Amino acid sequence: MIEYIYKRYTNSFHVTIDSRNVKVGSIFFALKGENNDGNAFAADALKNGAVLAVIDNPIYLTQGCVLVDNSLHALQQLANYHRQRLNTKIFAITGSNGKTTTKELLFAVLSKKYKTKATIGNLNNHIGVPLTLLSLTPEVEFAIVEMGANHPGDIDELCRIAEPDFGLITNIGRAHLGGFGGFEGVINTKGELYKYLVSKRETIFYNHQNPILVELLKRYKAQSAIPYSNFVDDCIIDETNTDPFLSLTIKDKENIAAIQTHLVGNYNVENVMAAYAVGRYFGVDINSIIDAIEKYVPSNNRSQLIKTQNNTVIMDAYNANPSSMEHALKNFGKLSYPLKVVILGEMLELGEYSTDEHKKIADLASSMNFDKIFLVGKGFANINGNFHYFDSALDCANYLRRNPLINATVLVKGSRGVKLEQVINVL
Incomplete structure (x- = not known):
């Protein structure tokens, strides 16, 4: 069934879970929400131009629909099936704070050299990650996939769908404590990204100044872990600048990069360091890295x-x-x-x-x-x-x-x- 759905999908490379967002040639997945059952909108999706509607309630079966056991699982399976057929490098980002800002900075930096896409908005869960993967077309060289979590096992599940080649954890803090059962639960869940990457012998980037991340890497015996310090000898915040925007200087063995950001808050330093280090690793020109970081302007109520x-x-x-x-x-x-x-x-x-x-x-x-x-x-x-x-x-x-x-x-x-x-x- 997935092979059949995939064949139809490759005609447009567009899927949707909203019948109002259908493009001609789309595939519509009928998902159940708290208030609505997407199955009830399958006919509308087909009328609006969808070539296929994937449903899991036989009551709504009609011409143009395919019936599966679980529409959400089918969406996830299709995303993974697609991911395995792409040459795109997948870069996963998770963390308690700053993952969206880091994602946006990495996107700005890597886009200077590569055809890059990134998670749109906060589509970072068991539905959003598959939708991000299914938005990728074959010419995309890099995809930056944000991964969020509310419960143990969430990151592991998303890794098995996205199969990332690279990844980083921004930091680990006291977030979603109720769902994780305490801070140790947060550490273990975020650490699922490291555990997956280590098991596949893929590459991890990490903040060498963060003791929790360093300890996690030791726990999982990471062999291919690249500290930001490989590219950042020193990072100095300009404390004399009274402007609320973060101003900093990054020094390495060859360069001194003075960067004036549009980010409010010194806590964004680790996000900038991540983008700088990853950009250097992938061969983005130093001036292009600085330009990308300086031109990034946060939106959607973030700093x-x-x-x-x-x-x-x-x-x-x-x-x-x-x-x-x-x-x-x-x-x-x-x-x-x-x-x-x-x-x-x-x-x-x-x-x-x-x-x-x-x-x-x-x-x-x-x-x-x-x-x-x-x-x-x-x-x-x-x-x-x-x-x-x-x-x-x-x-x-x-x-x-x-x-x-x-x-x-x-x-x-x-x-x-x-x-x-x-x-x-x-x-």
Whole structure:
């Protein structure tokens, strides 16, 4: 069955799970979601131009459909089948923080020399990774595939679908603690990428300054592991620069690269180092690497600098966990501005660790002498301190509409489920 579906797929190299996103020649996969059953939209997909609809409910079987036991498994099998027929080099990225930024930086750098594609947005799970693979056409030389995880085994599953040739873990922090059963569970799950690459004798890139990653490599007896230090002798942050954008100098045996990024936060140094090291390894010209990194501008609420009519906003509310929240607060604390305000959204998916982790962040923020602190979301409820608390981002926005901030520099940080973007219009 997969061979038949694949033959139809190669006529367009386009699959979709949304009947509204069908192109002529597409293959539609009917997946079941929390609210909708994709099987019910198979007929619409065919009417909109799909050449085939893959379904797993016989009630909807009609001309143009193929019936499989599980549409999601069929999508994953097709993606792996396609991957095995490509000459494309697959570069996998995972980590607790910075994986999307690193993915985007690597894409910018490698695109200077190679025909490159990368995961779009945050399509980094058991559905997104297959869709990324199936978006690859034969002429693509490099594909950068982001891999996310919420539970043990997730990264291993994605590796078996994507079969990466190269990989890196950005870092390992206290994220999704509820799903992983604690920090050791996070380490083991992220480490599944190393374990897979070692088993296939593929190449790992790693931050030599990260003791957790170094220890993981020893655990799995990695033979083909390349430290960033092979290409970076020294990385110096320009602490005298009061601009919120990260400015740094990378030195190696042959070059001194001064780089002015559009990234807010010194915690982005390891992301820049990764892109620099990988680019050097694959023979990208040093000036092209610098140009790619300097021209990359983050979007989608990731380390964005937004100038509103009244304030300057550092918007970093795409995702949050205790590690990234701590880094953001400490970095913001170092910046010299006359009026500094933080708006923090709760950190989701922490399970039994939620209360303690939210209190630690609230205490850290309170100790840093910010002019005002706003905490949003039930994770911060029942914590005493010198701050304003709101159940929701909408409640916070309504308060700020009545009590506007003027001439402030505002850090907005939280999990995307809190929807902190609602406060931007009133800042």
